[in-house]
Structure formats: C-alpha cells, structure tokens
Amino acid sequence: EAKNKGRNSYAFYHPSLTQKAAHYLTRERELHHALIKNEFLLHYQPQFSLSQKKITGVEALIRWQHPEKGLLSPAEIIPVAETSRLIVEIGNWILTEACKQLKQWRDRGFCDIRIAVNISIRQLADKDLQQFIAELLQQYALPAQSLELEITESCLQNELIYIRCLEQLESLGIPISIDDFGTGYSCLSSLKNLPIRRLKIDQSFVKGIPYDTNDCAIAAAILALAQKLNLQVTAEGIETYEQADFLGNLGCDELQGYLLSKPVDSEQIPYLIQKLPDRLSSLKF
Numbered sequence: 001e002a003k004n005k006g007r008n009s010y011a012f013y014h015p016s017l018t019q020k021a022a023h024y025l026t027r028e029r030e031l032h033h034a035l036i037k038n039e040f041l042l043h044y045q046p047q048f049s050l051s052q053k054k055i056t057g058v059e060a061l062i063r064w065q066h067p068e069k070g071l072l073s074p075a076e077i078i079p080v081a082e083t084s085r086l087i088v089e090i091g092n093w094i095l096t097e098a099c100k101q102l103k104q105w106r107d108r109g110f111c112d113i114r115i116a117v118n119i120s121i122r123q124l125a126d127k128d129l130q131q132f133i134a135e136l137l138q139q140y141a142l143p144a145q146s147l148e149l150e151i152t153e154s155c156l157q158n159e160l161i162y163i164r165c166l167e168q169l170e171s172l173g174i175p176i177s178i179d180d181f182g183t184g185y186s187c188l189s190s191l192k193n194l195p196i197r198r199l200k201i202d203q204s205f206v207k208g209i210p211y212d213t214n215d216c217a218i219a220a221a222i223l224a225l226a227q228k229l230n231l232q233v234t235a236e237g238i239e240t241y242e243q244a245d246f247l248g249n250l251g252c253d254e255l256q257g258y259l260l261s262k263p264v265d266s267e268q269i270p271y272l273i274q275k276l277p278d279r280l281s282s283l284k285f
C-alpha cells in the first residue's frame with residue numbers, strides 16, 4: 001500500500017518524464033533488435049549535375065523494413081538512436097552498407113558515381129570514426145572522393161573535438177557537405193576555416209521558389225556566398241522545373257528532389273543513370 005502510494009506520487013510529480021524515458025528505452029531496444037535482425041536498408045536518391053547533365057552522386061537514406069508496420073522512415077529511427085551510442089552502431093552499419101553498394105556499382109562500370117552518407121553529430125565525436133572509414137575505403141577499394149559525408153550545422157561548433165575529426169576526414173580526402181544549410185546556427189567563419197566542400201540548400205527554402213521572394217532571396221544569397229568561398233552547392237527538395245531553372249540560373253551545381261527521383265532501392269540507380277538525362281532534357285541548364 002505504502003509502495004503503491006509512493007509510486008503514484010512519483011508518477012504524479014514526473015509523469016511525462018518517466019513515460020518519455022520508458023518510451024525511449026523501449027524504442028531503443030526495438031532499434032537494437034532491428035539492427036541485429038538486419039531490418040534496416042538504404043534507399044538512394046540521385047543528385048543531378050546541371051553542368052554535366054548527369055547523375056554524379058546519390059544520397060543514402062535509411063529505411064526500416066518493420067515486420068508488422070511496413071517500411072518506416074528515418075524519423076522512426078534517427079531521433080531515438082541519437083539519444084545514445086546506438087547511433088554509432090547504426091551509423092557504422094549505414095557506412096558499411098553504402099560502401100558495399102558503391103563497390104557493387106563500380107564493379108558494374110558505374111565508376112564516377114559518388115555516395116553521400118548522413119552523419120550524426122554523435123558519430124562525428126566518436127574517436128574511431130576516421131579509422132573506421134579508412135578501413136572501409138581500403139576494404140572496398142574506394143577512392144576517398146567517392147564517399148561524401150553530410151553533416152549539419154550543429155557539427156560546426158567551434159569545439160576541438162569536431163574540428164579535429166573534420167580535419168582528420170579531410171586528411172583522408174573525404175569531402176564534407178553541410179546539410180540543411182541555413183536552418184541551423186552556423187558561424188560563417190567556420191565555412192572558411194573548416195574543410196567544407198559543399199553546401200546543401202535546405203528544402204524549406206526551395207519550397208517557395210520562384211514565387212516567395214524571401215525564399216528566392218535566401219537561396220540566391222547562399223549561392224553567392226558559396227561562389228565567393230569556392231564551395232559546391234546542391235539544392236534539395238526540387239519538385240518543379242521552375243525551381244530547377246531558377247536555381248540553375250543562379251549557378252547551383254547539383255539538384256536533388258522528387259522532380260528527378262524519389263529515393264529508390266539500389267537496383268533502380270543504374271536505370272536512372274541512363275534515363276534521367278533524357279527525362280530532364282527540357283531543363284534550360
């Protein structure tokens with residue numbers, strides 16, 4: 001009785017906190033099982049170069065083939081995984097799978113394609129990341145430039161741990177891009193000081209192009225900044241020809257979005273490499 005009362009009063013004072021913690025623990029356990037049972041898979045979304053008029057890269061995006069719930073999105077995986085070291089384990093699986101797939105495409109003659117992998121801030125802080133990637137490149141005989149890492153602005157903090165990791169990756173020759181650029185708090189000087197190769201314009205700014213004057217202004221400003229700093233730019237979330245033309249006009253290097261293709265399974269990539277240039281021939285750039 002006293003025990004019951006104690007529990008109730010505890011629940012009374014911290015109901016949402018304990019519920020949330022319990023929920024996360026359950027989800028974490030489920031994710032751990034999913035990793036062991038090999039239920040994760042990668043989909044790939046083409047990145048199309050406007051100057052070369054072809055697919056020059058693909059972004060790897062995680063999915064969860066859940067036995068009951070079907071195909072689940074990263075939203076069901078990443079936020080929970082990021083609260084613990086599980087993100088490092090899942091992240092290492094993602095990196096391995098992406099490199100394995102890239103090797104397979106290269107063996108089939110698609111040699112100049114690049115693969116971009118999303119990296120969480122906790123992975124970047126992992127002291128073994130650089131070594132892990134170096135071994136993967138060796139194991140699958142991949143040139144370092146064929147693997148690109150997408151990090152968010154939160155990784156640009158002026159903290160030694162991140163700076164050192166980015167510099168180590170740079171010394172391996174791995175290109176780094178800033179994902180969702182413009183949505184975080186980046187210190188612009190870090191773009192100058194850190195080894196960054198590319199900015200990805202966030203889809204929230206692409207959405208209103210060409211009708212929303214603010215979105216147009218922000219996209220134009222990012223492109224101008226990137227040009228001055230000699231950075232490549234990929235725009236994500238391209239859904240219309242108007243968006244593609246507007247950004248191409250301002251010198252955007254690569255496009256990614258449903259207009260080109262949704263993320264697809266690996267078998268469809270060779271087909272898209274062949275077909276996309278024709279399908280996009282009406283682009284003015």
Ligand code: C2E
Nearest residue numbers: 061062073074078094118119120237238239256257258263
């Ligand atoms: P992100 O890295 O910015 O990826 C782009 C997201 O936009 C993807 O969602 C993609 O499917 C979606 N997208 C692409 N083109 C369009 C479009 O034209 N219109 C719209 N509305 N959306 C488009 P997805 O696959 O659900 O991934 C969401 C986020 O989850 C990613 O954002 C990334 O932050 C994270 N994520 C995905 N895969 C991984 C992963 O392997 N590791 C880590 N750490 N994070 C991942």
Ligand code: MG
Nearest residue numbers: 059118150179
């Ligand atoms: Mg990304």
Ligand code: MG
Nearest residue numbers: 179180200236
């Ligand atoms: Mg993004």
Ligand code: MG
Nearest residue numbers: 179180202203
């Ligand atoms: Mg995003």
